[in-house]
Amino acid sequence: MPKTSVADLFAETLHLAGVERIYGVVGDSLNGLTDSLRRQGKIEWVHVRNEEAGAFAAAAEAQLTGKLAVCAGSCGPGNMHLINGLYDAHRSRVPVLAIAAQIPSGEIGSNYFQETRPEALFRECSVYCETITTGEQMPRTLDTAIRAATGHRGVAVVAMPGDVALTSTKGVLARNGGALLPAAPVVVPGEGGLAKLAALLNDAGKVTILAGRGCRGAHTQLIAIAQRLQAPVVHALGGKEFVEYDNPYDVGMTGLIGFSSGYDAMMGCDTLLMLGTDFPYRQxxxxxxxxxxxxxxxxxxxxxxxxxxxxxxxxxATIDAVLPRLTTGRDGAFLADARENYAKARKGLDELAHGKPGSGILHPQEVARVVSDLASDDAVFTADVGTPTIWAARYLKMNGRRRLIGSWNHGSMANALPHAIGVQATAPGRQVVSLSGDGGLAMLMGELLTVRQSGLPVKIIVFNNGTLGFVELEMKAAGMIETGVALDNPDFAAVARAMGIHGVRVTDPAHVRAGVAEVLAHPGPALLDAVTARTELSMPPKLTLEQMTGFTLYAAKAILSGRGDAVVELGRTNIGLIGSLLGR
Known part of the structure; x- marks a missing residue:
């Protein structure tokens, strides 16, 4: 049997598994693999500026396609940079393989230059993490890692010393892609479980459905069971793209970034049906x-x-199985009330998304609304954690073709642009829009160079409010004077232009639509620096007594500390929101 290098066989196995690209930063411990990729010419190397961005990009590719995506980091600091992005992938339950290069095998355990312990580092953010120590071991270890990532929908990590990658092996490829990637099973409850489910739902009066990302591919079934139960549908953030569109039963979100109508539908039901959601906020x-x-x-x-x-x-599959067992002819009064509440809540939110030209107050809601109005019907949006996620959740309109990707479970800053890189590399023909916070963009700003160098036509919308907005809001809700949240930002449009990216800056509602249209229509990468109001409030659907007391306490402290102007600005910016709250 002829011998081949471990790196060559490794690259061939990835190709057999359907891998088309690897995101990473090269290094000497990866030289064997990167040279094999170059010679074989089957898998693209996407050169990011930080391995963290590479892991985020792989996570986004996996979210978009549902297929295995790959990232890589060189030994020591290189693969340590992967950790945050891998936590995002792992908690998003998407299949990602991380290649963590290791120091020379003979030096392991000697406190060698750049030595780390990948098995310990990645154990908490992976479903599988093992080190390849010999050429003969590699095929089975890599095959197992690929099956673990795709089967468990999580991160698998393979650590491999650079010298091992260069050795010869008699190992063989998996027989075919089907053997390497078996089809996922469809799980349906047994007869007893279906009978109990039907009995409980048939006895229910006012049912509300809480639908999450587990409803992907189940839109038709969701509508059918909502109609049969006459149930309003509240969607979790992860379910927005799969649940909200073409859904007359949808009444919005609940939770910290939700609507009053979603909250009321949850609290007013006598039976809550949770479909594919792990919505975390118990209150x-x-x-x-x-x-x-x-x-x-x-x-x-x-x-x-x-x-x-x-x-x-x-x-x-479960809805298909239980639906014939559910009774018809249910009373629709609860649903009608929920839909009426949603119409009122939606109207109030939409009113906040219209600014006054010439006022100098640019509301982020308006920016998000205009982006939604002008973006392509099959656009993919990525959103930074914090207030950009709020505006995306409330103002982006889904249609069954659009996608919305974010760090919904891990909640990391700086995810939007790297996510957009992964999506655009995977789907070069689609419009990809990164809704970036100013703090998030600045944290991994070097990835603008990745966008430009790779020729990725990503559209970057920067919500430039000069603060870590959601953190500032949380401080005010707790009655604290904001501390450490201010961001002294540059002109992001000028920064983009200096990097070879088309840049546009808007500061007033009069220019928002033209600015967004210019950026979205640009054939290459483009950035819109939207200078939005710092003091924009994003209220949860139900204000607690503690939060109301906190805002009052904040105002009193601000005035006593000579910050009365901040209180005045807060009221001036949010006059519409305050009016709607008082009118409830």
Whole structure:
């Protein structure tokens, strides 16, 4: 049997698994692999400026396609930079393979230059993490890692010393892609589980559905069961792109960034049906209602709130199986009230997204609304954690073709631009829009160079409010004077132009539509620096007494400390929101 190098066989296996690109930063411990990729010419190397961005990009590719994506880092600091992005991928439950190069095998354990312990570093953010120590071991270890990542929908890490990659091996490829990547099963509850589920739902009066990202591919079934139960549908953030569109039963979101209508529908039901969601905020669950949860992952059942029935199953298949057992002719009064509440809440939110030309106050809501209006019908949006996520959740309109990707579970800053890089590299023909916070963009600003050098036509919308906005809001809600949140930003449009990216800056509502249109229409990468109001409030659907007391306490402290102008600006910027709150 002829011998080949470990690196050559490694690259061939990745190609067999359908891998088309690897995101990373090269280094000597990766030289064997990168040279194999170059010679074979089957897999693209996407050169990012920071390995963290490479891991984020791989996570976004996996979110977009559902298929295995790959990132890599050289030994020591190189693969340590991967960790934050891998946590994002792991908590997003998407299949990512991370290649963590290692120091020369004979030096392991000697406190060698750049020595780390990848097995320990990555254990908490992976479903599989092992080191390849010999050429003969590599094929089985890599095959196992690929199956673990795709089967468990998580991160698998393979560490490999650079010298091992260069050795010869008699190892062989998997027989074919089907053997390497077996089809995922469709899980349906047994007869007993379906009978219990149907009985509980048939006995229910006012049902509300809470739908999450587990409803991907189940839009038709979701509409059918909502119609049968006459149930309003509240969507979690992760479910927005799969649930909200073409859905007359949708009444918005609940939670910290949700709507009053979603909150009221949850709290007013006597039975809550959870479909494919692990919505984490326990204070937004009803305390008196019965709770039924359907989820493909048994560990999610009952994790957030006490449940009366838990069913393990694929959402679409389970609804198909239980729907014929559900009675018809239900009263629709609860649904009608919920939809009326949603119409009022939606109207209030939409009114906040229109500024006054010439006022000098540019509301971020208006920027997000205009982006949604002008973006392509199949655009992919990525959103930074913090206030950009709020505006995306409230103002981006989904249609079944658009996608929305973010760090919804890990909650990391600086995710939007690297996510956009991964999406654009994967789908070069689609419009990709990064909704970036000024803090998030600045944290990994070097990735603007990745966008330019790789020729990726990403559109970057920067919400430039000069602060870590959501953190500032949390401080005010707790009655604190904001500290350490101010951002002394440059002109981001000028920075973009200096990097070879088309840059546009807007500061007033009069120029928003033209600015967004110019950026979206530009054939290459482009950036819009939208200088928005710093003091924009983003209220949760239900203000607690503690939060109201906190805002009052903040105002008093600000005045006493000579910051009365900040209180005046807060009121001036949010006059519409304050009026709507008083009118509830």
């Amino acid at each position: 937004f669950y009803p305390e008196q209602a019965k709770v039924v949860q359907i989820d493909l992952r048994p560990e999610n059942l009952g994790r957030r709130t006490a449940i009366d029935l838990g069913v393990v199953g694929d959402v679409a």
